[in-house]
Amino acid sequence: MISILIPTYNCSIKNLVQKLHEQVSRSGIPFEIRVLEDGSSDEYLLENRSIESLSFCNYTLNPTNLGRTQTRHRLAEHAQYDWLLFLDADVMPVDDNFIENYIAHKTNNSVFFGGHIYEDKKPNSSQILRYTYGKEREESSISERLKNPYQFVFSGNMMIEKKLFLELNYSENHNFYGMDIYFSYQLFIRKINIIPIDNTVYHLGLENNIVFFEKALDSVVSRKKLLMDYPNIYQINALLSYYITLKKWRLAPIFRIGFDVFEKFLRNKILSNNPKLIYFDLYRLGYICSLK
Numbered sequence: 150m151i152s153i154l155i156p157t158y159n160c161s162i163k164n165l166v167q168k169l170h171e172q173v174s175r176s177g178i179p180f181e182i183r184v185l186e187d188g189s190s191d192e193y194l195l196e197n198r199s200i201e202s203l204s205f206c207n208y209t210l211n212p213t214n215l216g217r218t219q220t221r222h223r224l225a226e227h228a229q230y231d232w233l234l235f236l237d238a239d240v241m242p243v244d245d246n247f248i249e250n251y252i253a254h255k256t257n258n259s260v261f262f263g264g265h266i267y268e269d270k271k272p273n274s275s276q277i278l279r280y281t282y283g284k285e286r287e288e289s290s291i292s293e294r295l296k297n298p299y300q301f302v303f304s305g306n307m308m309i310e311k312k313l314f315l316e317l318n319y320s321e322n323h324n325f326y327g328m329d330i331y332f333s334y335q336l337f338i339r340k341i342n343i344i345p346i347d348n349t350v351y352h353l354g355l356e357n358n359i360v361f362f363e364k365a366l367d368s369v370v371s372r373k374k375l376l377m378d379y380p381n382i383y384q385i386n387a388l389l390s391y392y393i394t395l396k397k398w399r400l401a402p403i404f405r406i407g408f409d410v411f412e413k414f415l416r417n418k419i420l421s422n423n424p425k426l427i428y429f430d431l432y433r434l435g436y437i438c439s440l441k
Contacts, residue, residue: 151251154234156238158189165236166200173248186208233308233310237350261308262294263349267351319331319332326364327367330368372386392438407435
């Protein structure tokens with residue numbers, strides 16, 4: 150028995166739900182598919198609501214935008230079944246046996262991550278930063294994910310027990326970006342068994358360069374605000390690891406001064422038609438040093 154849960158915001162989910170419905174119906178297990186629309190604009194509502202014509206599909210609306218973390222929490226609270234499969238709205242399973250692959254792995258007190266990949270065709274230049282980051286940092290082989298499982302926690306393709314998710318998910322009513330790191334830390338400190346599996350989805354939704362860049366900075370803010378003082382956080386997040394090292398050696402003020410000098414240069418390199426992630430990494434490190 151499984152609840153497939155999809156938070157969506159200004160994204161068409163009709164094709165994704167139809168594909169999932171075909172696969173899970175074929176498996177023969179009891180299921181539900183729940184979609185929670187997180188304050189989307191009207192143009193998406195009519196099309197997305199059409200999934201209610203499919204058996205065991207539930208479609209509801211948040212009256213205001215709560216953010217993905219809180220929307221997932223609400224989906225989990227209302228789920229019928231003990232196993233939850235979370236998917237982002239802008240993904241598509243690669244394998245025609247995607248659902249069956251997950252079902253075959255169910256093990257108590259474990260969390261399963263199927264992984265993300267990106268299409269080989271490059272997008273236009275306005276989306277190249279998100280694509281480059283996805284290709285170089287998120288698209289990882291199963292062997293890489295097995296070596297460092299807590300560093301490859303992407304909750305947009307994850308199967309977990311309901312009780313465990315509700316215990317670990319950030320439950321405060323704040324719309325923070327980049328909360329997968331918080332979730333990964335909860336798994337880490339509780340020594341929850343993470344099982345990466347080869348069951349990927351295509352990540353199709355690519356923000357434009359400026360939107361992704363600003364979201365990345367929001368994620369830096371939330372990391373420093375929420376996670377900075379957590380014991381051993383450096384073991385699961387590279388940015389905080391480098392920042393903690395700079396603070397230890399009292400180099401953060403020097404790095405902040407360098408950031409003030411080179412900020413415009415770094416930003417231009419990041420938002421160019423051929424972004425190099427080394428500039429992105431340096432910018433985020435300088436940015437976190439500049440935050441009070």
